[in-house]
Amino acid sequence: MRVPILATMMIGLLAPLNVPASAADDEEGFVSLFNGVDLAGWVKRGGSAEYAVEDGSIVGKCVPNTPGNTFLCSEKEFGNFVLKLQYKFLEAGNSGVQFRSAARPEGGGQRVYGYQYEMRPGGDMTGRIYDEGRRGHQHGVIWLDAYTPQDRLDAAQASCRDGEWNEVEIQCVGPSIKTWLNGKLVVDLFDSFSMKGFLGLQIHAGKSGSVAWRNIRVKDLGESKWEPFFVKADDGSYQLADAKFVLPEEWSFTEDGVLHGVHSKSQGKDGLVISTKNYDNFIARVTYRMQGGNSALYFRAEETSAPWVLRGFQNEIANNGKDSALWHTAGIIDGKTIPGRGWIVTNDEFVEKVRNKDGQWNTTCTAAYGDRLVQTLNGFCTSDLIDEACEKTGKLGLQMHGGTDCEMFFKDFEVMPITDDMMKLIDRTP
Known part of the structure; x- marks a missing residue:
């Protein structure tokens, strides 16, 4: 028998103990991925950036001039989902949110690859989809959403609050991938390279960069099958x-x-x-x-x-x-x-x-x-x-x-x- 294309919504599958009051409490079907106290449920992969909990947020800090991008990855994988979170740049750099991602051995560590919601100070390119460690920068293609209208990109960038908290939303349903920045639609993409994987918070290698994330919550919508x-x-x-x-x-x-x-x-x-x-x-x-x-x-x-x-x-x-x-x-x-x-x-x-x-x-x-x-x-x-x-x-x-x-x-x-x-x-x- 065939597996149904869209499984029944799985609500409450991830219920960390001692979760403080958060945005997830007010949104039906969403559960928190961050307990506000420690990094339980997350694992670091890749480079040398440092992650810690500060004032109820996850803070990632670049270790200057060390090789490799670093990712704090969810232990749980998701296929179809809606992810919401808030972020703020504390120090200028480059960052992103991984989804439907995986890791492969590389050198003495792990190389994360998969879809990435781009994040930059000031909102430039924020919300666009880069394929980390896989298709990015091949054949002259940087962004998977190459057909995104420029006026939509401009409107999203204009909504960005530099140095303040910004709202991220990512939705994956089968081949449909959509992103928003502060409620503004950025990407509306159909792509099927991977249909399930972990989430991740990226700190890009470089000379500087520090980002805070909070109110990380997800609605699990099951998994689509071919x-x-x-x-x-x-x-x-x-x-x-x-x-x-x-x-x-x-x-x-x-x-x-x-x-x-x-x-x-x-x-x-x-x-x-x-x-x-x-x-x-x-x-x-x-x-x-x-x-x-x-x-x-x-x-x-x-x-x-x-x-x-x-x-x-x-x-x-x-x-x-x-x-x-x-x-x-x-x-x-x-x-x-x-x-x-x-x-x-x-x-x-x-x-x-x-x-x-x-x-x-x-x-x-x-x-x-x-x-x-x-x-x-x-x-x-x-x-x-x-x-x-x-x-x-x-x-x-x-x-x-x-x-x-x-x-x-x-x-x-x-x-x-x-x-x-x-x-x-x-x-x-x-």
């Missing part, structure tokens, strides 16, 4: 779940669960994997490797009588700069051709930077939420657009294009539906 289309049967073989083959003779699973497809130029029809369900709001991903031909991750598509069967969106797989581009294809219904819209968005120059070449694996991902369509390739956003003309529901699918010699390898074809309960959280305002 639903796989490739599943292992009781006999150890692999098969489709909630999906079907078109031209099944062209498809087979390897012993380790990779779907292998071989399509001949003489075959005018498309070879396809098509979901048996329609999906409206969701995030879907697949990892692929190709040996010539043309392919796609279909979404919000309908079955027609055309040789290529599906009409709708294609997240393009072409082994060139069109990977992750959006194409909208035509169909044939009741003998009539229903036109497609062609290329909706392309980003060839950036795609050529982030795609893996020479037959290597790539992971492409589509998030569809109402009129919003977001594409990522190998974890980097290639497009984020509002398309009011888009279909609102339809099938997911994998394609081997007809009329061309094509060989494809697919693994980890998965979907995470965004339920009505998730949408209520995603669409809420503080």
Whole structure:
């Protein structure tokens, strides 16, 4: 049986003893992560910064000219949640709040990596999302929320109270990540690189820096799970779940669960994997490797009588700069051709930077939420657009294009539906 996408809210799972009165006491479902007395429930990782409890706050202090960023990390991990806290810079420096994060061995210690809510004196860039120790500063990309409107960033920065307490809010629900600064929305992002991890309070390495945090409280909203289309049967073989083959003779699973497809130029029809369900709001991903031909991750598509069967969106797989581009294809219904819209968005120059070449694996991902369509390739956003003309529901699918010699390898074809309960959280305002 599948695990439900959004677990029942888990309230009161973290209840430290002797917690003093705090903001959490007045907010239904929130629990304190800091008892106001000591650092119970937290562990330090990374560099040499020092953390202590002072006047009911956690204070982190940079040890000048020592290597490595330092993080005070929660012992508990969170998947879907709302985190609220207050911070104040006591000494200028660089800081942040980690979430859905993890650590790996590095040198003689641990290297923290994962999503980070940026914090800077004066509010500059505060609330933006940096990927600490992972995707940050790769391919010229600093911020994961590269499509955030400048006027929204300006409004959030203007709300910052330098040298005073400021309000942070971070919400993660499935692939949706949203941040606020003093009640001003900063980031509204869809990203699926990690879905669970610890929280952390960062002190950046450098010449100076000291930050105080207080009223740290969280509402635990459970955890979202991917639903796989490739599943292992009781006999150890692999098969489709909630999906079907078109031209099944062209498809087979390897012993380790990779779907292998071989399509001949003489075959005018498309070879396809098509979901048996329609999906409206969701995030879907697949990892692929190709040996010539043309392919796609279909979404919000309908079955027609055309040789290529599906009409709708294609997240393009072409082994060139069109990977992750959006194409909208035509169909044939009741003998009539229903036109497609062609290329909706392309980003060839950036795609050529982030795609893996020479037959290597790539992971492409589509998030569809109402009129919003977001594409990522190998974890980097290639497009984020509002398309009011888009279909609102339809099938997911994998394609081997007809009329061309094509060989494809697919693994980890998965979907995470965004339920009505998730949408209520995603669409809420503080």
